Amino acid sequence: MIDINYLIRNAQAVLSGDAGSAARSTASDIRVAGGLITELGHGLVPAAGERVLDAHGCVVYPGWVNTHHHLFQSLLKGVPAGIDLTLGPWLKAVPYRYRHRYDEARVRLAARVGLVELMLSGCTTVADHHYIFPPDLSYDAAEGLFDEAACLGLRFMLLRGGATVTRSLEVDARLRVEPESVDAMVASVERAASRFHQRGTRAMRRVALAPTTVNVSVRTEELAPLARAARAIGIPLHSHMSESVATIEQCRAAFGMLPIEYLAEHEWLGPDVFLAHLVHVNAAEQQLLGRSGTGIAHCPQSNARLADGIAPAPALAALGARVGLGVDGAASNEAADMISEAHMCWLVHRAQAGAAARAQPEGAGESGGDAVTAEQVLHWGTASGAAMLGFEGVGRVAVGQAADLAVYDLDQPRYFGLHDPALGPIVSGGRPRLRWLLVDGRIVVEDDAIPGLDLGELRAQAAAAVAELMREA
Numbered sequence: 001m002i003d004i005n006y007l008i009r010n011a012q013a014v015l016s017g018d019a020g021s022a023a024r025s026t027a028s029d030i031r032v033a034g035g036l037i038t039e040l041g042h043g044l045v046p047a048a049g050e051r052v053l054d055a056h057g058c059v060v061y062p063g064w065v066n067t068h069h070h071l072f073q074s075l076l077k078g079v080p081a082g083i084d085l086t087l088g089p090w091l092k093a094v095p096y097r098y099r100h101r102y103d104e105a106r107v108r109l110a111a112r113v114g115l116v117e118l119m120l121s122g123c124t125t126v127a128d129h130h131y132i133f134p135p136d137l138s139y140d141a142a143e144g145l146f147d148e149a150a151c152l153g154l155r156f157m158l159l160r161g162g163a164t165v166t167r168s169l170e171v172d173a174r175l176r177v178e179p180e181s182v183d184a185m186v187a188s189v190e191r192a193a194s195r196f197h198q199r200g201t202r203a204m205r206r207v208a209l210a211p212t213t214v215n216v217s218v219r220t221e222e223l224a225p226l227a228r229a230a231r232a233i234g235i236p237l238h239s240h241m242s243e244s245v246a247t248i249e250q251c252r253a254a255f256g257m258l259p260i261e262y263l264a265e266h267e268w269l270g271p272d273v274f275l276a277h278l279v280h281v282n283a284a285e286q287q288l289l290g291r292s293g294t295g296i297a298h299c300p301q302s303n304a305r306l307a308d309g310i311a312p313a314p315a316l317a318a319l320g321a322r323v324g325l326g327v328d329g330a331a332s333n334e335a336a337d338m339i340s341e342a343h344m345c346w347l348v349h350r351a352q353a354g355a356a357a358r359a360q361p362e363g364a365g366e367s368g369g370d371a372v373t374a375e376q377v378l379h380w381g382t383a384s385g386a387a388m389l390g391f392e393g394v395g396r397v398a399v400g401q402a403a404d405l406a407v408y409d410l411d412q413p414r415y416f417g418l419h420d421p422a423l424g425p426i427v428s429g430g431r432p433r434l435r436w437l438l439v440d441g442r443i444v445v446e447d448d449a450i451p452g453l454d455l456g457e458l459r460a461q462a463a464a465a466v467a468e469l470m471r472e473a
Helices: 071-074 085-092 095-101 106-117 141-151 181-194 220-233 245-255 258-267 282-292 300-305 313-319 338-356 374-389 421-428 455-470
Strands: 006-009 013-015 029-033 036-039 051-054 058-062 064-070 123-130 153-158 205-209 235-241 275-276 297-299 322-325 406-408 434-440 441-445
Touching: 013 220, 013 421, 029 071, 029 441, 058 374, 058 421, 064 071, 064 106, 064 153, 064 297, 064 322, 064 338, 064 406, 071 123, 085 275, 095 141, 106 123, 106 141, 123 141, 123 235, 123 374, 123 434, 141 153, 141 181, 153 181, 181 205, 181 220, 181 282, 205 220, 205 235, 205 434, 220 235, 235 258, 245 258, 245 455, 282 313, 297 313, 297 374, 313 322, 313 338, 313 374, 322 338, 338 374, 374 421
Parallel strands: 006 051, 013 058, 064 123, 123 153, 153 205, 235 275, 275 297, 297 322
Antiparallel strands: 006 029, 029 036, 058 406, 406 434, 434 441
């Protein structure tokens, strides 16, 4: 692919992805060369050979970083049997019921659907927690997922899931997937890392060791060896944790301690660990997470949809834990895109804080309107998430950073009347039209379309696959 240099001009606003007072750039123009942001300013003059992108009426964000997804679930949206269930029964009714039906073609198609949905929301980096790795798997799931992301031009991270034990939810033979050995899991991760894992600035591919839910997916005696194996390879650790109250119940009954205490006992906390959900963590557990610099892939929409609750992301961030945003699986978040996730995140923490307010004189009166700001949500969903995943030089609009940029056109009535257009995509929600999406300085979306992609054909393929899954299941 031939590199083209760009000058983005006349943006109405530019947000940097940085935290605090640095969240707003003063620039209206962004120069891109060699995949990097090389200059920010006003009235920049086009250089020879540059393509000028007129961003008049647009706002520019760093590309969103999705820190936790299950792309295979993109063909399992709104399954009636699971639509009104909490996490445990939902797992049995939806992903466990259908995962046996996935072959390489369906995994690839589902990934394509999910990645396209994310791209059209302005997402440039995707971490996918894929956990269908039975011992008799006849295809290379890692290769297929990386290939689908590469075809669309996205940064991609495989969170290599799996299990070495059969959990209680899977005892029904119709739901059971044969577990793998811990040696096979480590060997598979080593192979994936040797082929795909990149280090250094502007990496396009990364890998993490990610047993699906460590308190129930692997044996206690395997936890520390798995952590040491990942650290020897030089890759991060990831898992689901404390998503529902059932995690607390299981850890108390099996180990006599709380979930985060259990992880701390077995070398599963630290700056190279990030955990999905963390909804039900008490004050002491939050302190452990903060002191260790452990990360959270915060998934507010899925947590609301499954009645899990609301993760204490603002409190964890204040304590030193790293925070990123994730959409989770489309089977528990039927709008698995980053704009919807950011909008929900901005709303839900304010609602939670307001619900905790108490009338005077018993309490302090109205409060909670600043529980989380739009700029903070953007920081979590870009710079903070990229750092948590280990993507260096990614996630910020700044000179020297990778040119991962979402240029949103606020040309729909939803965004008319905004006094601060910079915040429109987050505070107004919806899906603003993407004038351009750049990944590493290359345009991957233009005028709200992905070049070379027949969206109608993808829709037809997805509909046919869903019909087949319904018949088979």
